[in-house]
Amino acid sequence: MRRTEQSSPAGEQALGAAESFGAVLCDIDGVIRFFDTSEVTRLERAAGLPEGTTESVGFAPENDLPLLLGTITREEWADSIVRGLLPRVAAHEAEALAxxxxxxxxxxxxTVVDLLRQVREHCPLVLVxxxxxxxxxxxxxLGLTDLAHSVVNSSLVGVAKPDRRIYEIAAERAGVAPDRCLFVDDRQENVxxxxxxxxxxxxxxxxxxxxxxxxxITGRAGTAPPGD
Known part of the structure; x- marks a missing residue:
């Protein structure tokens, strides 16, 4: 079993001494892409809902997983959010929130995009x-169609993290054995x-x-830009 690395003095030393990886597999949301939910927060406050209520409904497994497996449309997902918000708010408020x-x-x-573009110069990069x-x-x-060599999208392959099969698909796309893959994700269960x-x-x-x-892989530490 390989290790899980985190950013710490010990972790940095271990990674600095590690062998180079044959491929990088990287998550998108929470690593590369971030959503602006400020309008959702405004609507929740206006409706008297605790902040994050809509997110908890939208990402509930019974609503979220069918979307991520490609079995429902965006409109059907929004309808499930409306149903989950009722009767806590009026129908028109639930529809606006959804x-x-x-x-x-x-x-x-x-900054992350720049780092990943550097990776492309050295080894396969697969977004998972x-x-x-x-x-x-x-x-x-976002202008990122050329960022990775391949994209493994759960809604197209029919399996989602943390299911082992999606990691198998990603390693196959990279053409690299699992023990030479570096996997990056913002969720501990996926890591x-x-x-x-x-x-x-x-x-x-x-x-x-x-x-x-x-x-x-890149062989250079670089410096973090202001605000990084």
């Missing part, structure tokens, strides 16, 4: 995401599953974690 949440805008962490069927359109909006499969896992908290983890 629309704002399911259509939320997003941004990228440019529990994502929707419209992920390709989202990546095009743990990668480690159990034989990969080296990195729990992502900020770009510093990724920069340190990639040193065996």
């Amino acid at each position: 629309r704002a949440f399911s259509m939320a805008d997003f941004r990228v962490d440019e 995401s529990n994502a929707t069927r419209w992920l390709d359109d989202d990546l095009a909006r 743990d599953a990668a480690v159990a499969f034989g990969m080296t896992g990195v729990l992502h908290r900020d770009a510093t974690d990724l920069r340190t983890a990639l040193l065996p």
